Amino acid sequence: MSTALDLDLDLLIGEMPAVPCESSTHDPADAAHDDGPATHYVRMICPTCGTTVIKAYCRQFIDFIFGGGKIEHGDCPALPGVEWATVLGPIG
Numbered sequence: 001m002s003t004a005l006d007l008d009l010d011l012l013i014g015e016m017p018a019v020p021c022e023s024s025t026h027d028p029a030d031a032a033h034d035d036g037p038a039t040h041y042v043r044m045i046c047p048t049c050g051t052t053v054i055k056a057y058c059r060q061f062i063d064f065i066f067g068g069g070k071i072e073h074g075d076c077p078a079l080p081g082v083e084w085a086t087v088l089g090p091i092g
Helices: 004-014 059-066
Strands: 036-045 052-058 085-090
Touching: 036 059, 052 059, 059 085
Parallel strands: none
Antiparallel strands: 036 052, 036 085
């Protein structure tokens, strides 16, 4: 007989569903993204205004950020992604 604790543990240690890319501009048709799941958690801090977000991003967007891609939001100027991003760690 399974207890409630056994069922909770099964949920905690079982397979986790894939985390989707949380970029507000995520579109696999865009060269900066792919159709795969998110691979890393990233903290983005706008160097101009200080707006901060932590999101899960797809592998292609990580490559875009650190491959010279520029990031922008609101009225702030587009700046190289490396000035914004800190990879916090892999997902999974």
